[in-house]
Amino acid sequence: MTALLDVQHLSVTLTREGNAASLVDDVSFSLNAGEILCIVGESGCGKTVTARSLIGLNRTDPRFALTGKIGFDGTDLLSLDETQMRKVRGSKIAMIFQDPMTSLNPLHRIGAQIGEVLRNHTDLGARAIRERTIELLAQVGIPNPASRVDDYPHQFSGGMRQRAMIALALACSPSLLIADEPTTALDVTTQQQILALIDGLRHQYGMAVVLITHDLGVVAGIADRVMVMYAGQCVEAGPVRDVFRAPQHPYTAGLLASIPAANRIRTPRLPSIKGAPPVLTEGRPRGCAFSPRCNHAFGACIERPDLEGADHVYRCWLSGGARAHLAIEAGRVPA
């Protein structure tokens, strides 16, 4: 089975006032149809830039330079010109954003904003578009969709707006949905509903999902695969069960240790990772970017490690024995 999405050596460089900063550095991953990949990491680690690169939101900005390959359904998206890419956006790849309060145009009716996708990519007439829009709103759980379709965004609550955004994304039955922290701006009960909705719809539509989050609880609940990013690089990636049970990178172990969860091995204080991630626009640290914050750093970390492993990959110099110990540190196995 060939992967739906096959990203190879993706790098994104931002050049501003003569300074070039590498925001995404040699990231590779692949994703099969119907799978959910979660990208996790701290703010500014390149998660969002990676996601926006997939759908090509930053490619027209002359300050961004993208290299590598984004294989999608057999074509390299980076080789497409902007007109071809526009045909992919909204129809085969759709995206929903972090803040549903600002991602809908306040001056247009909900229905018109969803209908715009259908107008862009289908030959449907006005009536058919309206019917399909109402159907979509019903599917994402908006009550009274036939009357709500004519509402303006300010008449919708935050959770309903995110539902409307999901309806908008689903309009053309895309094979890939990119969700950039879709629940961060919502309250906890709504978060669960939205995630359950996304999970249900991916089964129904058979679409792959790239979900960006910094909530590892979400990852455990919904994802098939997980990719941990640090300072623009993939530091660890693999099937969720493997990564959670046996983290191979100290950063992943640190993230896992800091989840407040009932099944975690109790310590008097919730562990945290010391220090703060590097600011990528100020230059990348030499060698392993995590080494200044790592409890296990040693001489080899001055050199940059490569990605090791096959299905479960990691970027760390530690020996197998030392890495096996990380699961205990993560609080996954009793010491």
Next chain:
Amino acid sequence: MIRYLLGRVVGGLITLFCVTGLAFFATALAPGNPAAVLLGNMATPERIEAITRQLGLDQPLPIRYGIWLRETLLGNLGTSNVSFKPVADLLAAAAFPTIQLALTSLIVAVVIAIPLGLVLAQNRNRWWSRPASSLITIGISVPGFWVGLMLIVLFSVTLRLLPSAGYVPPTKDVLGNIRSLVLPVTTLAIYLIPSLVRFVRVTAISVLREDYVDTARAKGTAPAAILLRHVAPNTLVTTITYIGLQLGVLISGAVVVELIFSIPGLGRLGLNAVLNRDYPVVQGVVLMAATGYVAVNLLIDLTYALIDPRVRAR
């Protein structure tokens, strides 16, 4: 919605009251006696006193304002101290040229500036965007009267294409009316355009950074459609408010342009009235300008509600 509009109307009336009051006391504070101006060479202390009493200027200031306010509310704006014509007639004659000049200039400026600002915002990362924006800044710094004089030199004196001064009413000669307005309108529009372009450009750039523009791009909408459908309306909401605030600039610009091109409008009427200490006419012109300002801003609030559903909900 009704409450919102009612609030605006009441606010407008309060503004009118304050502006006319302020103007009344300010003109009275200016040195110079209307009676002395009126009498000129024939002024003697006795005559000045007689005329002063005849004009009612011997009364205390607050009482004079009270009388003016009462008469105005009853629809009587008084008569000119100089020409002894009713102020209402003078205003009616002068209003049309000014309104025609100001409105045409504003429309020309808006029609040119809004698309220009949007295009500059859309292409903010192109190499020609910076020089174009610098040119606009230069445009803001050029005084309006200088542009007017240069236009007269070029089109009237050198090329002899257009009249250098005067105003032909459209009731007399439509073509002549248009010809007489080309240069004044151009001058006033050039005066208004740069700051408007800059405002639209800055506003549109911030709108382009909004999340819903990303949403539109993620839908596969073409850049031109994004600009027209999403960026332009959201830019317009703020720009309309800005235009309302710029009306003061428009009015003062119109006064200067009327003087350069000898157009018998409100600006010239008002200026002459101030120089002659012709208080009733000054008050009439101020009332007229303030009413125009308040009325247009009320209209803008209505338009605002038309564009933005969130305002309608209030």
